[in-house]
Amino acid sequence: MPFVLTTAGESHGPALVGILTGVPAGLVLDRDAIDADLARRQQGYGRSPRQRIEQDRVEVLAGLRHGRTLGTPIALVVRNADHENWRWGMSPWPPEGEPAGKGKEAVTLPRPGHADLAGVMKYGLADVRDALERASARHTAAIVAAGGVAKAFLRELEIEVEGHAVEVGGATGEDDMRAAVDAARADRDTLGGIVEIRARGVPPGFGSYATKEERLDARLAAALMGTQAVKGVEIGEGRALAGRRGSEAHDEILRDEAGYRRETNRAGGIEAGVSNGEEIVVRAAMKPLPTLMRALRSADLETGEPAQALVERSDVAAVEALAIVAEACVALELAHAAREKFGGDAMDDVRAARRAYVERIPWSPR
Numbered sequence: 001m002p003f004v005l006t007t008a009g010e011s012h013g014p015a016l017v018g019i020l021t022g023v024p025a026g027l028v029l030d031r032d033a034i035d036a037d038l039a040r041r042q043q044g045y046g047r048s049p050r051q052r053i054e055q056d057r058v059e060v061l062a063g064l065r066h067g068r069t070l071g072t073p074i075a076l077v078v079r080n081a082d083h084e085n086w087r088w089g090m091s092p093w094p095p096e097g098e099p100a101g102k103g104k105e106a107v108t109l110p111r112p113g114h115a116d117l118a119g120v121m122k123y124g125l126a127d128v129r130d131a132l133e134r135a136s137a138r139h140t141a142a143i144v145a146a147g148g149v150a151k152a153f154l155r156e157l158e159i160e161v162e163g164h165a166v167e168v169g170g171a172t173g174e175d176d177m178r179a180a181v182d183a184a185r186a187d188r189d190t191l192g193g194i195v196e197i198r199a200r201g202v203p204p205g206f207g208s209y210a211t212k213e214e215r216l217d218a219r220l221a222a223a224l225m226g227t228q229a230v231k232g233v234e235i236g237e238g239r240a241l242a243g244r245r246g247s248e249a250h251d252e253i254l255r256d257e258a259g260y261r262r263e264t265n266r267a268g269g270i271e272a273g274v275s276n277g278e279e280i281v282v283r284a285a286m287k288p289l290p291t292l293m294r295a296l297r298s299a300d301l302e303t304g305e306p307a308q309a310l311v312e313r314s315d316v317a318a319v320e321a322l323a324i325v326a327e328a329c330v331a332l333e334l335a336h337a338a339r340e341k342f343g344g345d346a347m348d349d350v351r352a353a354r355r356a357y358v359e360r361i362p363w364s365p366r
């Protein structure tokens with residue numbers, strides 16, 4: 001079974017759910033480490049007050065006993081504390097009693113840049129909420145929880161994955177990024193930015209050039225592009241390579257007693273869709289968030305009349321949050337690739353397969 005995550009859950013529904021398959025038996029999980037990642041996803045400058053309502057915690061309903069994986073699907077749950085305010089409006093079954101709380105009235109003012117208009121047309125919906133609840137990035141909490149499992153698995157293979165924000169609204173450096181968020185908030189506007197994810201210790205040979213489905217660069221790009229608001233992905237120096245000469249674009253191959261090595265890493269650790277043993281470096285560009293407090297022009301779905309788009313509690317920027325989500329996405333994809341490479345039902349099998357492989361090749365992690 002491949003290392004694959006399926007998620008379900010709406011932003012203000014009862015909970016977010018993830019089913020993770022392909023995790024070998026005998027992996028020790030640390031609940032605090034997963035909760036710490038969930039907390040990191042909620043932090044960052046520019047987040048909305050929603051983050052004060054939610055204090056995400058992972059629950060495990062299956063696949064784990066006494067903190068050790070059983071080799072069977074793992075069922076992860078992150079509850080939405082805010083659901084309390086949406087009990088009627090987001091009731092999975094026809095609600096009982098008088099309408100109460102949030103979500104009582106249909107939303108008919110689609111936001112440019114969100115799922116609203118495309119969603120209602122595609123699924124034949126009368127209430128934009130039926131589209132936006134799932135399209136919302138709230139369900140990235142389930143991805144981060146599963147990413148915590150993937151990172152624990154990768155750590156056993158001496159691989160570490162880490163993501164951080166490198167640019168917010170065109171600004172770099174913590175002070176300038178915060179100032180950019182403050183300025184956007186004052187103008188009731190939103191920002192995007194750039195995140196970078198680095199994976200150390202990945203041996204050569206994850207992914208393959210054999211088919212486009214197997215290429216590691218394509219898979220990482222899909223994993224990141226599959227995240228809300230991500231509009232561009234770069235592997236290594238990415239777009240900048242297009243403007244250079246070959247002599248300035250590639251990483252020359254050197255050899256010493258520890259194995260092959262490079263002095264540069266412009267390729268970001270992937271050549272021909274295969275990891276080459278250098279650090280994997282991936283960047284994702286996030287567009288500015290589509291819910292603006294100073295709403296953009298839209299049209300009312302009921303009347304067809306010009307109107308202002310929906311204004312709903314929203315982040316000014318979520319680039320730091322995206323960094324944690326992107327870290328989880330990359331970890332999940334690398335864990336998938338590691339399972340393909342090393343197989344095994346129990347962690348001991350996987351560790352032994354990695355050891356034998358690393359002994360066979362002239363490479364050592366840096």
Ligand SMILES: Cc1cc2nc3c(=O)[nH]c(=O)nc-3n(C[C@H](O)[C@H](O)[C@H](O)COP(=O)(O)O)c2cc1C
Pocket residue numbers: 048113114115135136137140227228229230287289290291292313314315316318321322325
């Ligand atoms: C971590 C994270 C938090 C987000 N928070 C918000 C938000 O508060 N308000 C908003 O309008 N969009 C937010 N978004 C972006 C929207 O979910 C996204 O733009 C929307 O679903 C449309 O998808 P698209 O941008 O991929 O086209 C967030 C995205 C991420 C990754």
